[in-house]
Amino acid sequence: MLTPECAVSRRRFTLSLCGLPFAGLPLAADEFAGMEWNQPATVARVYLASNTVHWPKPTLDIAQDVAGIERQLAEVAAKHKQNVRFTGGEVLKTADEVAPWLSKMGAIDGCLIIPLTQPTTPLSALLNQLQAPALFFSRPYATHAWSGIAAMRKKGKKIDVVATSSYGDLDPYMRMFRTVHHLKTSKVLVGAATPASRQQSADAYHEHFGTTFKFVTGPEFKDAFAAMDEKKAQKAADDFARGALRVVEATPKEIHDGVRFYLAIVEMMKREKANAVTIDCFGSLAANKLPGYPCIAWSKLNDVGLYGVCEGDLASTMTQILVTSFTGMPGFVSDPVFDISRNEVIHAHCVSATKMKGLNGPAYPYIIRNHLETNEGAVVQVMMPSNETITVARFTGPKQMLISTAEVTGPVMDSDRGCRSQIRTRVSDAEKWLQNFTAGLHRVIFYGDHVRDVERMGRLMGFEMVREI
Numbered sequence: 001m002l003t004p005e006c007a008v009s010r011r012r013f014t015l016s017l018c019g020l021p022f023a024g025l026p027l028a029a030d031e032f033a034g035m036e037w038n039q040p041a042t043v044a045r046v047y048l049a050s051n052t053v054h055w056p057k058p059t060l061d062i063a064q065d066v067a068g069i070e071r072q073l074a075e076v077a078a079k080h081k082q083n084v085r086f087t088g089g090e091v092l093k094t095a096d097e098v099a100p101w102l103s104k105m106g107a108i109d110g111c112l113i114i115p116l117t118q119p120t121t122p123l124s125a126l127l128n129q130l131q132a133p134a135l136f137f138s139r140p141y142a143t144h145a146w147s148g149i150a151a152m153r154k155k156g157k158k159i160d161v162v163a164t165s166s167y168g169d170l171d172p173y174m175r176m177f178r179t180v181h182h183l184k185t186s187k188v189l190v191g192a193a194t195p196a197s198r199q200q201s202a203d204a205y206h207e208h209f210g211t212t213f214k215f216v217t218g219p220e221f222k223d224a225f226a227a228m229d230e231k232k233a234q235k236a237a238d239d240f241a242r243g244a245l246r247v248v249e250a251t252p253k254e255i256h257d258g259v260r261f262y263l264a265i266v267e268m269m270k271r272e273k274a275n276a277v278t279i280d281c282f283g284s285l286a287a288n289k290l291p292g293y294p295c296i297a298w299s300k301l302n303d304v305g306l307y308g309v310c311e312g313d314l315a316s317t318m319t320q321i322l323v324t325s326f327t328g329m330p331g332f333v334s335d336p337v338f339d340i341s342r343n344e345v346i347h348a349h350c351v352s353a354t355k356m357k358g359l360n361g362p363a364y365p366y367i368i369r370n371h372l373e374t375n376e377g378a379v380v381q382v383m384m385p386s387n388e389t390i391t392v393a394r395f396t397g398p399k400q401m402l403i404s405t406a407e408v409t410g411p412v413m414d415s416d417r418g419c420r421s422q423i424r425t426r427v428s429d430a431e432k433w434l435q436n437f438t439a440g441l442h443r444v445i446f447y448g449d450h451v452r453d454v455e456r457m458g459r460l461m462g463f464e465m466v467r468e469i
Contacts, residue, residue: 032306037275040081041109041181043174044088044132045073046101048113048120048145051093055118056141065116066091069139072167073112080174084110091116095125108132109184110177110460112170115143133158133180133460135173140165153459160459175326176457182325183318183461184210189272191216191279192312201314201397208398208462211318214272218285224264225291233260240296241368249370250378254293258378261292262300269306276321277301280312293377295351302330302353303363309333310351311442315395319444323393326453328359331444332384336437337418340430346412347392347445352382352421357447369420381420386410390425391450392468396439401458404433404468405449433469 032038047069053060070089077086088105092098111134113126120143127134136159138146149161162169188211192198195215202213237259241247247255265277279294281287287294298308305324309317310333320331334347350371354363366380386408393403404427412422423445427433451467458465 031270032275035185035273035275037182037185037187039181039185040083040085041177042107043084043086043110043112043177044105044108045086045112045114046088046126047091047116048122048126048143049091049093049116050119050121052119053117055144060117062091062116069114076167076170076174080171083174083178086112092122092126095122098122098125098129102126102129109181110134112137114139115145118143118145120145127152127157127159133160133177133462135159135170135177135460136161137170138163156462158460158462160456172453172456173460176453176460179322179326179457180461183321186276186321187212187214187272187274188276188278188307188314188317188321189214189216189268189274190312190314191218191221191277191281191285193218193280193284197284198312198314205314205318205398209318211321213314214274216268218289220268221261221264221279221285222291224268225261228260228264228267230260233263236260236263243366244368244380245365247368249375250368254370254376254378255296255368257292258294258296259292261290261294262297264291265294265297265301265308276307276309276317278307278309278312278314278317282311285312287371288374288376293371293379295371295377295379298351299353299366299380299382302351303355303359305330305359307331308351310349313442315397315440316442316444318398319393319395319401322395322457323391323444323446323450323454326457327446327448327450329446329448329450330356330359331446332356332421333442333444335419335441336443338430338434340434343426343430344409345406345425345427345430345433346418346422347425347443348412348415348419348422350379350419350421352380352384354380354382356382356384357388372416372418372420379420381413382411383413384408384411384421384423385447386423388447389449390423391446391448391454392443393446393450393454394439394443395463398463400464400466401454402439402443402466402468403451403454404428405451406445408447427469429469436468 113136237256301308316333330353337346365383369381371377388408406425406427409424455465
């Protein structure tokens with residue numbers, strides 16, 4: 001239990017919300033801005049018609065129809081210039097035109113398919129040859145081909161359909177296409193002394209999403225730590241400690257080593273052009289054998305839209321990359337603790353971002369503690385916000401994601417069991433979830449209800465979303 005000295009004063013809390021947390025731990029964001037995983041997606045738009053038009057009317061002026069759509073899509077492109085770059089724009093009327101068109105488009109991240117007529121002759125050939133995820137944008141009266149999209153998806157095609165007269169309904173998909181690109185170009189550094197134990201999982205995610213994994217050994221982390229300027233690290237550690245509400249158990253050396261390890265990891269990521277790191281810190285590269293506990297590094301990376309994930313957990317890493325890149329909400333990898341008498345689940349871990357409500361939102365106050373399960377190292381205990389809906393998710397593999405929602409009733413700040421950062425949540429049916437819990441312990445929480453968007457991304461990217469409760 002925290003002592004009275006750890007109580008948060010109103011003034012200190014206000015300062016924290018104004019950005020005091022993690023002061024002095026600068027991440028040179030501009031040095032990552034040019035990385036490929038930080039670029040817009042390339043999306044090819046293609047119009048499908050037929051030489052013989054029956055629907056919506058035999059006298060349809062296809063060129064005029066396309067011109068009107070192009071004007072609308074120009075507005076969509078301008079609105080989402082940070083998310084997508086459109087290419088293409090041709091009208092295909094026969095199956096024979098598909099292969100030459102795809103060859104002309106080259107490497108694309110997604111395809112926006114816009115039917116103009118019924119029949120839509122080239123559609124089957126396009127979906128059979130297309131490698132990128134596709135969105136079938138069906139305007140009212142344009143075609144009946146929307147009726148076959150679900151069956152095509154069941155055959156393994158990565159495609160979603162939106163039938164609407166509003167171009168605003170394309171907005172979430174523009175961000176999803178960027179997420180497709182982000183996943184395809186992301187690079188994860190995996191710290192593990194025994195890579196073979198995770199190689200199969202890494203290969204499966206790479207094949208499905210394109211994400212690259214590089215395994216890193218203990219000596220490489222130690223070399224990076226040794227190469228980091230000690231005085232620079234000490235100044236950053238001092239600033240980090242001053243930004244905390246309180247330092248409780250962690251020693252100055254543990255804080256220094258944790259911050260220095262963070263700075264070393266940033267240098268490794270810049271060198272490798274990586275945006276995610278996870279270390280088998282309870283296994284083959286135990287945290288107390290590393291030059292510094294990695295927990296501060298994970299908290300800080302997650303605060304700026306990069307990814308630091310505990311315990312060499314590739315499933316949680318991929319979950320975080322997908323959801324954070326779309327929503328802008330950092331992930332919190334948790335060990336769920338059930339209390340069915342209260343219909344509650346406590347989410348606990350010794351790593352948390354301070355900007356849990358969004359990368360552009362406020363930083364919440366933190367206390368510097370030690371790692372509760374080992375009584376070593378330096379970690380942050382974050383006062384996460386209450387009275388909020390959260391999404392709880394985890395990939396079981398590249399083709400399935402488990403998901404649920406809960407309501408945060410409050411942070412747990414005085415527990416001497418479990419992990420340092422904890423939130424208490426109310427769920428719809430704790431007993432049901434407990435009795436059907438599968439796929440390992442970890443779950444990743446994100447503030448906000450993102451279930452519908454994850455379901456859409458699943459259709460677009462070829463994974464099934466399964467509701468746990």
